[in-house]
Amino acid sequence: MASYPVPPKRRLRVFAFDPSLTTRLDTVAINQLTLSVAWENLEPGPVGEYLEIVDVDPASGAAYPPVDLNDPYLLAQDGLAPSEGDPRFHQQMLYAVAMITIQRFEEALGRRVLWSVPRQGHAGPDRWQYVQRLRIYPHALREANAYYSPDKKALLFGYFNATPRQAALALPGGLVFTCLSHDVIAHEVTHALLDGMHRRFAEPSNPDVLAFHEAFADLVALLQHFSYPDVLRHQLARTRGDLASQNLLGELAQEFGQAIGSHGALRDTLGRHDPVTNAWHPVVPDPLALSQATEPHARGSILVAAIFGAFLQIYQTRTADLLRIATAGTGILPAGALHPDLINRLAQEAASAARHMLRMCIRALDYCPPVDLTFGDYLRALITADRDVVADDTLYYRVALIDSFRRWGIYPEGVRNLSEESLLWEAPTDEEATALANALGDAAVLRGLCPDWGLSSNRRAVFDQAQRNQEKLQNGLFDPPHLAAVRALGLTIGPEVPASFFPSSTFKGYPTIEIHAVRPARRIGPSGEVRTDLVIVATQRRRGYFDAATQAKVDQGLMEPPTADFIFRGGCTLLVDLDSGAVRYAIRKDVLSEQRLEQQRRHLQQQWIPAVRGTYFGSRGELKEDGLPEPFAMLHRQGAQS
Template identity: 90%
Template sequence: MAYYPVPPKRRLRVFAFDPSLTTQLDTVAINQLTLAVPWEAVEPGPVGEYLEIVDVDPASGAAYPPVDLNDPYLLAQDGLAPAEGDPRFHQQMLYAVAMLTIQRFEEALGRRVLWSVPRHAQAGLDRWQYVQRLRIYPHALREANAYYSPEKKALLFGYFNARPQQSALAMPGGLVFTCLSHDVIAHEVTHALLDGMHRRFAEPSNPDVLAFHEAFADLVALLQHFSYPEVLRHQLARTRGDLASQNLLGELAQEFGQAIGSHGALRDALGRRDPHTNTWQPVEPDPTALSRTSEPHARGSILVSAVFGAFLHIYQTRTADLLRIATAGTGILPAGALHPDLINRLAQEAASAARHVLRMCIRALDYCPPVDLTFGDYLRALVTADRDVVADDTLYYRVALIESFRRWGIYPEGVRNLSEESLLWQPPTAAEAAALTEALGDAAVLRGLCPDWGLSSNRRAVFEQAEKNQEKLQSGLFTPPHPAAVRALGLTIGPDVPGSFFASRTFTDYPTIEIHAVRPARRIGPGGEVRTDLVIVASQRRRGYFDPAIQHSVDHGQQAPPPADFIFRGGCTLLVDLDSGAVRYIIRKDVISEPRLAQQRQYLHQQWLPAMRGTYFGSRGDGKEEGLAEPFAMLHRHGAHS
C-alpha cells in the first residue's frame, strides 16, 4: 500500500472581516481568505483535539448537520466557499479562526494550551477535571451577543436582526451572525485561552481586571489582522502607508457595530466617529482618561490604545528609511498611488512588527501576578518578558511601550521611575531565596517537576503530570511547614493567621494554599538560544466583609466567620531558572495586605450593585464558591456586547 505523508496544514476559506465587506466594491476582493491551520484528525462538527463545534439552535429547536472537513470535495477546494446562509460554513469558519488563534498562543508560549478547569472544583486531592475540548455553539443565542462561558467551557455565539442608524451600512432587519465575524471569534477564543492560563482574571478585584480581559482579547484580534498579506497591502495602499489614519486594520467587528446602531465598527483602536457629525476623528492620548473610566470595555480600550499606539510608533520607526528612499529624503510622498514594491516592503515591516508585539503580549502572561492584575503590572510583565528574550532592544520596542503607557497615564505601583531597569520584576532577597530553595528543592528537584510540555506533547498527559507536580509542591510547603517560604510567596501559614482564612482540607492545622500551575516558559532569542524557566503559580484566599468592624472581629478571632461578602485573594508567580534552580522573579500580591483589602472593599462596594455581586464574585462563605460562573455573559450583553 502506498504511503502518503500527513499534510502539515489544512486550508480553509473564511471571511477576512465579516460578510458585510463582501457587498462593497472596495473590499470584496480582500474579504475572502484561505487560512492554513495545523492539520489534525477531525470528525464531523468539526471535532478535533482542542475544539468541538455543536450546532444546535435552542430558539428554533433546529440542529444543523455538521460539516465534514475530510470530505474529498471539501479538501479539494479548501473547504466551503464563504456563505452567510450555510450553517456548515459557519462551523468551518469558527473552527479555522479558533485554531489559528490557538496556534498564535502556542507559538508564543512554546507549549500546547490547556483549557481551564471547572469553577466548582475545590482544593484537595483529585480536585481538577481535565477539559479536552472547548465547545463552540454557532447559533446558541437569538440576541446581539457572543461570550465565553467559564462554567460550560464553551463559546456561545448569537444572531440577531440588524437595526442600523443608516440603511446604507447594513440592511435593516437582516440577520447578522456573530459567528461570521473574524474579530468576534478571535476575541472570544482569546477569553477562553486567557482563562486557561489565569482563571482568577475573571474576578473583578479592581477596575483593571475585567478591563484587561476585554483589552487583551481585542489586542489579539487586532494584531491578527496584520498576518494576512492581501488585506495588509490593500489597506496600506488605501492609506498611502499611514496606518495611523482610519483603516480596517484598527477596527473590530464592523458589521456588528453597525448592526446594533453604531455609526461604525464596534471598537476602533485609532479613532472615534462623532455620532452627531458622523465624522471620524483620531484618538489622542489622554493621561486623565483612566481616572474617570470604569466600564470594562471603555477602560480596556485605553490599554488597547496604549499597546496599539506603541505598535504604530514601532512601525513608523521601522519604515522611516523606506520613506526616505521613496521620497529622496524629503519625507513627502508624491501624489498618486504608491509603488507596489514600496507597499510590499511596508507590509513586511508592519507584519513583522505586529507579530513581535503580539508575541510580547502573549509571553507577558507568564510574568503576571495570578490575582488582582493592574495595567501597570502588565506593563512590567511586558518589559520583563521581552527583556528575557531580547536583551538588546535595538528597535526600541520596550521604550515605545513605556512611552505609550505613560502618554495614556498608565503607571505601575511601587517603582521609582519608568526606566526599563525600574520596571523589571525583581528577584527575591537572599533570605527569601534561601527559604524558597529549602521548601521547593534544588535545581535537580525542580527540573523533575517541569512537565514534559512542548508543542507535540499529549495534552492530557501534560495536564495529569502538572496536577501531580502541583500536589508535590503543595505538600512541600506543609511537610514540614515552611512559613518563611510561604511568606516569600505573599501567602501565610504562620501562627498569627487571621480568622478570615479558609482552613485546608488536607492540612487541617493550616489555611489552604492553591497551586494553580506548574508549567514551562520557553523562549527562543534572536540568536537561536533557548531558555526554559519553570513557572509556579500559587494563591490563597480569605473572607472579605464590607463592614470593616466585622472584618476586624473575624480576623482577630472575636467571632466565628459569617458568610463572606466577597473573596479576597493573594498570590504569587515564580519564574525559576531550571539550570541553576534560582528563583529569577517573584511576582506577588500579598494576601495579608490591609491596604489591598481596603482598596478591594471600596471598589466592590462603590462600583457594583448588590444584585450583581453574586454574579461576579459571590461566595457562600463556607469555601464552596458560587457565582463567577458567567462573568462575560452579562458583561457582553451590556454596553459593547463583545
C-alpha cells in the first residue's frame, strides 16, 4: 500500500465577516474566505483535538446531522460553500474560525493552549480535571446572544429574528445566526482561551477586570481582520489608504448590530453614528472617558480604542515613506483610485503591524498579575513582554502604546513617570530573590519543573506534568515553611495570618495557597535567538465583608467567620530565567493589602452590588468561593441591548 505524507493544512470556506455582506454589491467579492487550518484527524461534528461541535437546537427540538469534513467531496472543494440555510456549514465555519483563533494564540505563546479546568471535590495532585475539548453549540439559544460558559466549558451561540432600525439594513423578521459572524466566533473563543490562562479574570474585583475580558476578545477579533489579504486590499482601496476613516476593518459584528436595531456594527472602534442624523463621526481620545464608563463593554471599548489607536499610529508611521513617494513629497494623494502596487505595499505594512500588535497583546498575558488586573497593569505587561522580545524598539510600537494610553487617560499605579523604563515590571529585591531561590531551587531544579510544552506536545501529557509540578512547588513552600519566599509572592503563611484566610486541607495550621500554573514562556527575537522563561502563578484567598467592623473582628479571630460577602484574592506571577534560575519579574497583588481590600469592598458595594449581583453570582445572588457561574451570559445579553 502506498504511503502518502500527511497534509499540513485543511482548507475551509467561511464568511469573511457575516452573511449580510454577501447581499451587498460592493462587498460580495470579498466576503468569502478560504482559511488554511492545521490538519488533524476529525470525526463528524467536527470533533478534533481542541473542539467538539454539538449541534442540537433546544428551542425547536432539532438535532442537526454533523458535518464530515473528511468526506472526499468536501476535501476536494474546500468544504461546504457558505450558506445561511445549511446547519452543516454553520458547524464548518465555527470550527474553522475557532481553530484559526487558537493558532494565533499558539504562534504567539510558542506552546499549545489548554482550556480552563474545573476543580474536583478533593485536594491532592489530581484535584483539577483535564478538559480536552471546548464544546461549541451552534444553535443553543433562541435570542440575540452568544457567550462562553466557564461552568460548561462551552460556547453557546444564539439565533434570533432581526428587528432593524431601518428595513434597508436587514430583513425585518429574518433569522440572524450569531455562529455565522466571524467576529462573534473569534470573540467567544478568545474568552475561553483567556479563561484557560487566567481563570480569576472572570471575577469583578475592580471596574477593569470584566472590561478587560471584553476588550481583549474584541482586540483579537479586530486584529485578525488584517490577516486576510483580499479583505485588507479592498478596504485600503475604498478608504484610499486611510484606515482611520470608517471601514469594515475597525467594526465588529455588522449584521448582528444592524439586526438588533443599531445604526451600524455592534461595536465600531473608529467612530460612532449620531442617533439623530445617522452621520458617522470619528472617535476622539478623551482622557476623562474612563472615569465615566462603568459598564464592561463601554469601559472595555476605551482599552480597545487605546490599543487600536496605537496600531493606527504605527501603520501611519510605516507607510509615510510610501505616501511621500506616491505623492512626490506633497503628502496629498491625487484624485482617483490608488495604484494596485501602492495598495499591495500598504496592505503588507498594515498586516505586518497588526500581526506584531496581536502577538504583543497575547504574549503580555504571561506578564499579567493573576488577580485584580487593571488596564494600567496590562500596559506594563505589554511594555515588559515586548521589551523582552525586541530590546531595540526601532519601529516605536511601545512608544505608540504609551502615548495612546496616555491620551485615553489610562495610567498604571505606582510608577514614577511614563517612560519605558518606569513601566517595566520590577525584579524582586536581593532579599526576596534569595528567599525565592531557597524555596524554588536552583536553575537545574527549575529546568526539571518546566513542562515539555511545545507546539507539537501531547496536551494531556503537558497537563499532567504541569499539575505534578504545581504540586511540587506548593509542597516546597510549606515543607519546610518558607515564610519569606511566600511573602515575596505577596502571600502569607506567617504566624500573624488573619483568621479570614481559608485553612489548607493539606498543611494543617496554614492557610491555603494555590499554584495555578507552571508553564514556559517562549519568545523568538528579531535575530532568531530563543529565550524561555518559567512562568509560575500563585494565588491565595481570604473572606471579605462589606462591614469593616466585621472584617476586623474576623481577621483578629474575635468571632467565627460568617459566610463571606465576597472573596478577596492576592497573587503573583513569577518569570524565572531558566538559564540562570534568577527570578526576573515578580508581578504581585498583595493579599494583605488593606488598600486593595477597601477598594474592592467599595467597588462591589457602590457599583456592583446589589444591582447586578444576581447576574454574575448566580440566579439568587449566591456567592461561590471558587468562581462565578456564567459571568458572560448576562454580560453579553446586556452588551447587545446597550
